[in-house]
Amino acid sequence: MANVLPADVLPADATPVLAVEGLRKSFGTNEVLKGIDLKVGAGERIAILGSSGSGKSTFLRCINFMETPSAGRIALDGTPIGTEGRNGALTAKSGELRRLRTRVGMIFQQFNLFPHMSVLENVMEGPVTVKGLPKAEARAKAQDYLKRVGLAEKADQYPQRLSGGQQQRVAIARALAMEPEILLFDEPTSSLDPELVGEVLDVILGLSREGRTMLLVTHELGFAYHFATRVLFLHEGRIHEQGTPDEVLKNPREERTQAFLHRFSAFHF
Amino acid sequence: MQYVWDFRPVWLNFGVLLEGLVNTLKLSGFSIGLGLVIGLVLAMGRLAPTRFLSIPATAIIEFYRNTPPLVHFFWYFYGLPILTGISLTPFAAAAAALSVQSGAFFAEVFRGGIVSVERGQWEAGRAIGMGHAQLMRRVILPQAFRRMIPPLMERSFELVKTTSLAATLTYGELVYKAMVLATQTYRPMEIYSTVAVMFFTVLFLASLGMRAVEHRLARRAAR
Amino acid sequence: MNYSFQFGEILANGDLLLRGLKLTVLLFVLAFSGALVCGLFIGVARGSSRRVPNLIATAYIELFRNTPVLVQLIWFYYALPALSGWQPTAFTAAALGLFLNTSAYCAEIWRAGLQSLPAGQWEAGRAIGMSEWQLLRRVVVPQALARMVPAFTNRGVELAKMTSIASTITVQELMYEAKMLSTQTFLPLETFTVVAVIYFVLIYPGTLAAYALERRLNSKGA
Numbered sequence: 001m002a003n004v005l006p007a008d009v010l011p012a013d014a015t016p017v018l019a020v021e022g023l024r025k026s027f028g029t030n031e032v033l034k035g036i037d038l039k040v041g042a043g044e045r046i047a048i049l050g051s052s053g054s055g056k057s058t059f060l061r062c063i064n065f066m067e068t069p070s071a072g073r074i075a076l077d078g079t080p081i082g083t084e085g086r087n088g089a090l091t092a093k094s095g096e097l098r099r100l101r102t103r104v105g106m107i108f109q110q111f112n113l114f115p116h117m118s119v120l121e122n123v124m125e126g127p128v129t130v131k132g133l134p135k136a137e138a139r140a141k142a143q144d145y146l147k148r149v150g151l152a153e154k155a156d157q158y159p160q161r162l163s164g165g166q167q168q169r170v171a172i173a174r175a176l177a178m179e180p181e182i183l184l185f186d187e188p189t190s191s192l193d194p195e196l197v198g199e200v201l202d203v204i205l206g207l208s209r210e211g212r213t214m215l216l217v218t219h220e221l222g223f224a225y226h227f228a229t230r231v232l233f234l235h236e237g238r239i240h241e242q243g244t245p246d247e248v249l250k251n252p253r254e255e256r257t258q259a260f261l262h263r264f265s266a267f268h269f
Numbered sequence: 270m271q272y273v274w275d276f277r278p279v280w281l282n283f284g285v286l287l288e289g290l291v292n293t294l295k296l297s298g299f300s301i302g303l304g305l306v307i308g309l310v311l312a313m314g315r316l317a318p319t320r321f322l323s324i325p326a327t328a329i330i331e332f333y334r335n336t337p338p339l340v341h342f343f344w345y346f347y348g349l350p351i352l353t354g355i356s357l358t359p360f361a362a363a364a365a366a367l368s369v370q371s372g373a374f375f376a377e378v379f380r381g382g383i384v385s386v387e388r389g390q391w392e393a394g395r396a397i398g399m400g401h402a403q404l405m406r407r408v409i410l411p412q413a414f415r416r417m418i419p420p421l422m423e424r425s426f427e428l429v430k431t432t433s434l435a436a437t438l439t440y441g442e443l444v445y446k447a448m449v450l451a452t453q454t455y456r457p458m459e460i461y462s463t464v465a466v467m468f469f470t471v472l473f474l475a476s477l478g479m480r481a482v483e484h485r486l487a488r489r490a491a492r
Numbered sequence: 493m494n495y496s497f498q499f500g501e502i503l504a505n506g507d508l509l510l511r512g513l514k515l516t517v518l519l520f521v522l523a524f525s526g527a528l529v530c531g532l533f534i535g536v537a538r539g540s541s542r543r544v545p546n547l548i549a550t551a552y553i554e555l556f557r558n559t560p561v562l563v564q565l566i567w568f569y570y571a572l573p574a575l576s577g578w579q580p581t582a583f584t585a586a587a588l589g590l591f592l593n594t595s596a597y598c599a600e601i602w603r604a605g606l607q608s609l610p611a612g613q614w615e616a617g618r619a620i621g622m623s624e625w626q627l628l629r630r631v632v633v634p635q636a637l638a639r640m641v642p643a644f645t646n647r648g649v650e651l652a653k654m655t656s657i658a659s660t661i662t663v664q665e666l667m668y669e670a671k672m673l674s675t676q677t678f679l680p681l682e683t684f685t686v687v688a689v690i691y692f693v694l695i696y697p698g699t700l701a702a703y704a705l706e707r708r709l710n711s712k713g714a
Binding site for chain 2: 495554555558559560561562563564566567570571574575649652653654655656657659660667670671674680681683684685687688691692695696698699
């Protein structure tokens, strides 16, 4: 297997922002992740590709413990998350989980905005309820982030009045408002109408220019090429190939990767 | 404070409690049967196209659904004889009150089941030239019936619990027998605990049975 | 069958019935408000994936739903003094019994309401670091409540009817006063007719409200 070792990417002495070791996840008897190792340096942007069932979403969801890993280790800034239980599974106390999630933001395929709150309230919710910020401060911050995703004028609307693309941009603002160290995007454009995909991708590209550490699961290969500093191709619960976008997307070494890319025949960089 | 449980009086008189349970089930069975008939009549009345039927049927249904059963027990036992000159036995009064009240609830289940069948089904039947009765029998009721079974059973369990109120008319069902035993033996705690367990056993087993039926119905509907 | 009704005498004793009515309303308010809150906790436990809380909540709910409320009230009336040494008044025993009974039913409504919310809402809350209670309070309950109001209203109607059973353990509420009045006046037909109408007037608006809420909910497609 032609893995680009993390050591090739990171400066030798730097502590990775995120380190994953031997990550496994099973649902019942079905093992979805079969041992994943990954080190992510500060400012890296990682695109995760793979056909459905390859485990790419599960991998992302294990990082912030939306799914509890069945085995392996996850460390943020060198500090391990959770403790290993008797059966090898990681367990984390609820307080630790909450702290983890304030440091790792997530954007969902289905946006999952809170329908009973206005756009502004959605973005303020985390800072006020979880971080205990004073409301005035949280409001100013929320307005700031809404401006960043180009939706300042929608602050007082309710989510159901917005288009899918706008809802996803609000969801990004909601994640940003927590000022996380890492952002996870779980197929952020998969449930959008084609004409709405662009506005969301533009926002994400904008974030990449700020030097944020991001992991993105996507089917938009063209976007992955422009967005990522590193591309992972997952197959059957393992990292099958990884490297720079040029390496993986233009000159894939592995047959599976080639076959996967080949299926997107209308794919141009 | 330590309460010393003594279940001996319960075991010595268990036959009396069993007799009470049999009477409870007798009253339940009779009232459910009669209630279903009354419910069907009320539902047809409420769905009838003429207001002469639908208004009185609706009034009876709503009145009985929104008043406590205990009032009806007393009304049938103490009030009705004055009006008709016929005095009812405790069993008859309890059965009458229970049948009419559960009939009102059953009627709503029947009606709900029938109206829940999509308009398209009615239209499809009419489109191939079916009359009202044919449509009901061949298309609507078979579909509605399945949806009615769980709430009908649910309501019947409610009725079984409500039969306990017949104790206030001195009908010898389970709670009344328990009251008598309690005053004879001075062991109300043990006796009422046993009675609770007996009710629980009957009703819990019945609801397990209902879940099995629901499961079967759901599976058949999925096919 | 030419009985001449004598409603006048019953209405002349209206103050007696009114006194009973006050106690009926008090029973209802105490039991219902308590059960709405307590039901949430039991409902959360019932929906929990942890075994012990789940088992306790399930047992509690099944126990109260599968025994007659009359037996429950009598049991509390006798059991509390025997087990705790504390002798409650008939009213306290009845209020407690009705509260515990209604809590079991409310718990099932809460559980269904909480489960009706899409999983994504829970995930979104967790993803920004909310605790389970913050999630319930800020995200889940505000959204689920609207859907649960018709079911709670129906439960309130059932409870209002149930309060009459308190008369059997000598709580002097409406039904108890009615029995007294009927034996004093020898007019059971009139008494129980009037009392039935009082209950109906009291309870029917609740049912109408539940109908209206359900219709509004259905038309919103929620």
